[in-house]
Amino acid sequence: MAEQLNRILGFVDQLQAIDTTGIEPLAHPMPLDNVFRDDEPNDSLPVDAALHNAPARAGAYFAVPAVFESEG
């Protein structure tokens, strides 16, 4: 894996040779503005559907390992 990554990085390094002085980066192919909508309440997923794929659940919640260590 490391050797393959090195080869790929060597390949993309060819971009360094291109003169991009004064060129604006293009992050997105289409001119996009923020898209706003009215803040109206809408249907959302029922709790059971939202939890259906959870690896572990506790009642109406996702069960996850402790986020903070107890002795902290």
Add this chain to the structure above:
Amino acid sequence: MTVYDLTAMQLRQAHAAGELSAVAITEAFLERIRQQEPIIQAFLHVDETEAIRQAEAVDAKRRSGQPVGLLAGIPVGIKDLLCVRGTPTTCASRMLASYHPPYDATVIQRLRAADAILIGKTNLDEFAMGSSTETSAFRPTRNPWNPECNPGGSSGGSAAAVAAREAPLAIGTDTGGSIRQPASFCGIVGLKPTYGRVSRYGMVAFASSLDQIGPMARTVADTALLLEVIAGHDPRDSTSVPRPVPRYTERLTMPPQPLRIGLPREFFELPGLDREVEAATRAALQEFVARGATLVEVSLPHAADYAVAVYYLVATAEASSNLARYDGMHYGHRTAIAGDLATTMSRSRAEAFGPEVKRRIMLGTYALSSGYYDAYYLKALKVRRLIAQEFAEAFSRCDLIAGPTSPTPAFPIGSKVNDPLAMYLSDIYTISANLVGIPGLSLPCGFSRCGLPIGLQLLAPHFAEETLLQAGHLYEQVTDWHRRCPPDPKRMTGTSPNLDSPPSALE
């Protein structure tokens, strides 16, 4: 002619005339799937009972005199990257092996509203990352034209299913060529629409500034039909464009103005371009010339030399961000080994992602990391701008840009899996369309001596899908490549497929 040989347009007519019920059509394709799948392996999931249930509902609707949709009773294969409510949606990854989405993608809603039959979920490279469908965590798909070859990728399952007549239509997705390259390898038609033409709501994200959903079919008219159904604005995808959808199927006839076709000089000078592919492409262009088109030489030096490098920085950077969501907490694989939060997340990802996905996440994370961001990610975005400017300049002098879809025909399964860079170069002609957001069409335009299909790629300016479809339709009227049918794979077992002159590998 058997039912599975009919095009979607022919099936529509037969259904409208009452000659074939939706159930009869669906049963014919399910039978074909049972016959072909032991070798082709295009599908990851087929639910026969559910497909028949959908068909019965369409037939009942027609019997009751209600109007039916544009795709009434027509089976469509769905790349397993799109959420279908209650149906496994795996992205060909162990990460989502048991994921059942609680909702439908917008494209799926549109297909249902058009009374299409969702016949099954098709195989792909894991999370659409690959060009051969071999990075699928579950199984490779075989090319119907030669089972020792791959079908291209990442929408290889969709392409193989359509080529093998397991479905008349299929949905693919294209981030760097993933509709067009497999269409070319399997001898079918594939269209990547303009970025924003089709809603991506419910499509599992790979690289969000590049991903687009599109149609795959055996004819241009069928491709137009499927695009007409799935295209359009969606308030749930803020990148989808509020712009009317043309009636593509009714406007397939070319307007009388002569077509100007741009030929990028650099595309034909690529060292890895297979000679048979070049010859088939040039012959196809002569068909256009014979019908009044003029050829214009254009130049796309940055696209030819640097698009692959730009792509593998931009796409991996976006993928590393998009795939951060798979933390084993809300859905997807969670490791069975107990540990603290960070260890659980990291183990879950290590266990469930395959090598190509890990490689891209690492590359993308590196390209975005502090100290390397300017040199890699930002530099790539600047060269992306140069490529966009190059295309704008080229399109000021032509209506379409033409060239090969891929430098070679399909290559043997296993031949490039350990050489990611050689695999990436298979997309050298298709990648720029995603970087720039323009539509691209791949059409069958010939066969190699060993019987593998060759694809012609046409590119057009933003939202000029109509021109692509018209040009493709014109070409189809004067050629019959699209009518060829792959040999029955059962007859090929036991005999050695003809690979004595394999396509030249691109090194």
